[in-house]
Amino acid sequence: MINKNEIHFRKANAADINIIWEIIQQSIERRRIDGSAQWQNGYPNLQTVESDVSKGFGYVLTVNNEVAVFVALIFNDEPAYSTIEGEWLTTGEFVVVHRVAVSENFAGQGLAKKLFDYIEDFVKSQNVLSVKVDTNYDNIAMLKILESKGYSYCGEVVLAGGVRKAFEKVLII
Template structure:
C-alpha cells in the first residue's frame, strides 16, 4: 500500500503545487464554474502561504497530490454572511482555502483523506471551529465538505481577480 500523509508545504513543492492548481482550475472550467478562473490562486499566493507556514500538501508515495492553505483567525471573507449565520461569533477559527487534488490523483477518494488529515491537525492545535466555502456549482467539493460533517451556514461573497462579489456557500464544523 502506498503511503499517504499530510505535511507542511515547502519551497521546493512550489512547482508541483502550481501545476496541481492549474489542473484544478481547468477542471473547474470544464464544469462551467467561474471559481479560480481569474488567475487566483497563483504561484505568488502559494509562495506567500508557504512563507507564512499555512500551506499544506497531501503526499502520496513521494508525489504532491493535494494542496490547501489553513488560515487562523478572522477571515474578512467570512465577516459578512447572508442567508444564515455562523454557529459562533468567535474569531479564533481556521479557514480552509485553496483546497485542490492533482489531476493524476482525482477519483481516488484522496480529498476525503486530505480533509480528515486537516481536521485532525486542527483538533491537535485546539482549533475546533473550522470554516470553508465553495462555489454553489462545485458539487464534488460540496460532497467532500458535507461528507466530513460540515454544515452549510449561509452565503459569503468573494472577490477573486475579475470576479467581484462571487457567491460562495459557507460551511462550518465545530470539532468536539
C-alpha cells in the same frame, strides 16, 4: 486503493511550490471543464501559492512522497467571514480551508475527503474549535465532499468578487 501508510500530511515548503502550482493549474482547468466559474479569473496564481508557502499557510498531502493535494489553512483570519448572510455555528477560534487542489495523477481516488480527515485531526491537535470553508455554488464536487464530511451550511459570504456558500464543522465541544 491507496494504502493509508503511504499518505502523509505536512507543511508545504519552497521546494514544493512548482508542483503545487502545477496542481493548482490542473484544478483551474478541471473547474473550467466542469462548467464552474470558480478559479477562472486569474486567481489563484503563482504569487498566491508562493505567499501561502512563505506565510506557513500551505499544506500538502503526499502519497509515496509525491505531492498529491494542496490546501491553504489559515488560523482565525478571513475578513470576508466577518460578514455572513446567515450565521456561523461558533464565534471561537477556527481554521479556514482555502485552495483545495488535487493532482490529476490522484483525481478520483478520494484524497480530497481524506484531506479533510487530516485537516480535522490537525485542527483538533491545535485545540481549535472549528473549521470554516466556502465554495462556489457550482463546485459540485466540493459541495458533495462537505456534505459527506458533516459540514453545516451557514449562509453566504462574498469572496473574490463572488457570492460563495459558507460551511462550518465544530470539532471541539
